[in-house]
Amino acid sequence: MGRSIVITSGKGGVGKTTTTANLGAAIAQLGMSVVLIDADIGLRNLDVVMGLENRIVYHVVDVVQRKCAVQKALIKDRRLDNLWLLPASQTDDKDAVTPDDMRKLVGELKAAHDYVLIDCPAGIEQGFKNAIAGADEAVVVATPEVSSIRDADRVVGLLAAQDIPTRLIVNRISAHMVKKGDMLSQADVIEILALELIGAVPLDEHVVASTNKGMPAVLEGKSSAAREFTRIARRVVGLDTDAERETGGGWFSRIGRALGFSSATAA
Amino acid sequence: MWNMFRGKPSSREVAKGRLHLVLAHDRVGLEGGKLQEMRREIAAVISRYVPIDLDAVEVQIETKSRATELRVSSPLPARGGG
Numbered sequence A: 001m002g003r004s005i006v007i008t009s010g011k012g013g014v015g016k017t018t019t020t021a022n023l024g025a026a027i028a029q030l031g032m033s034v035v036l037i038d039a040d041i042g043l044r045n046l047d048v049v050m051g052l053e054n055r056i057v058y059h060v061v062d063v064v065q066r067k068c069a070v071q072k073a074l075i076k077d078r079r080l081d082n083l084w085l086l087p088a089s090q091t092d093d094k095d096a097v098t099p100d101d102m103r104k105l106v107g108e109l110k111a112a113h114d115y116v117l118i119d120c121p122a123g124i125e126q127g128f129k130n131a132i133a134g135a136d137e138a139v140v141v142a143t144p145e146v147s148s149i150r151d152a153d154r155v156v157g158l159l160a161a162q163d164i165p166t167r168l169i170v171n172r173i174s175a176h177m178v179k180k181g182d183m184l185s186q187a188d189v190i191e192i193l194a195l196e197l198i199g200a201v202p203l204d205e206h207v208v209a210s211t212n213k214g215m216p217a218v219l220e221g222k223s224s225a226a227r228e229f230t231r232i233a234r235r236v237v238g239l240d241t242d243a244e245r246e247t248g249g250g251w252f253s254r255i256g257r258a259l260g261f262s263s264a265t266a267a
Numbered sequence B: 001m002w003n004m005f006r007g008k009p010s011s012r013e014v015a016k017g018r019l020h021l022v023l024a025h026d027r028v029g030l031e032g033g034k035l036q037e038m039r040r041e042i043a044a045v046i047s048r049y050v051p052i053d054l055d056a057v058e059v060q061i062e063t064k065s066r067a068t069e070l071r072v073s074s075p076l077p078a079r080g081g082g
Helices: A016-029 A046-050 A060-064 A099-112 A126-133 A146-161 A175-180 A186-193 A205-213 A224-237 A251-258 B011-028 B032-049
Strands: A003-008 A034-038 A083-086 A115-119 A137-142 A166-173 A196-202 A264-266 B058-064 B067-073
Touching (some): A016 A034, A016 A046, A016 A137, A034 A046, A137 A146, A146 B011
Parallel strands (some): A003 A137, A137 A166
Antiparallel strands (some): A264 B058
């Protein structure tokens, strides 16, 4: 039985779709059978990021409404042996599918594949609830920015309420900006969100260029972002068990209280 | 808060501090106004037992990893005093 992982963030535009595409491709490159589901009904993008937009015949709503079997809707990526995309509908909205529909669909796909990655839409409404419904685990994508972290925190709370084990990817980190003091570090983000980090993807122009071409960066292989996605894939499938594990431990808050100030609000 | 860091805090340090405050509120769901109300009521309760300076009562929300705590502090009068 495969594993289903939802890639979510709360905030839009932080790299969920890019992460789903690249992590999915990287896991497929390791030999696993992977299905990517675009759960952003009405605003689909996984198809275009994967470069598969011209091959859509059926989509997730067709499957849920039983207009076709799921196999007919799956688009096989021709660049790899074992990667498929189940695209979203572009004309329906988030109510076209229910959490139960998603649970059944993901269950069916898990029975036939090693990994099902669900690209979650931004927000915390119906689209989010649908996307997490079939997930065994979650990966939260956050950029090292105030608004992204705030939204991620909310999402982490919602996932915890559903008992979905959650880990973190920090995206678009710039070592240069962190050094200058202009950007939160990955350690800062881990400490604030108190999640296990599975990877920190660097800000990389290659990602923009490869998306332009509809080619996930890991398929081109050479960029620093691609290398990190591959590293994350190895972590996810369990190939790198001795990888350094970073978890939040409330260091800042403990130090704060010892020194007589705290990350607190006084009323 | 800035005595921990040399000189003017970087934007990164400012962001960290702001996030801790914002998330403390977000996680508990208490907006600024409600926190003030709670503080006033707590101060009133304490003053029923011990004469205190109502304005000196402090109510703080702290986050530690994902746990959140409410801290109340109030200076109490010396014994025998008023």
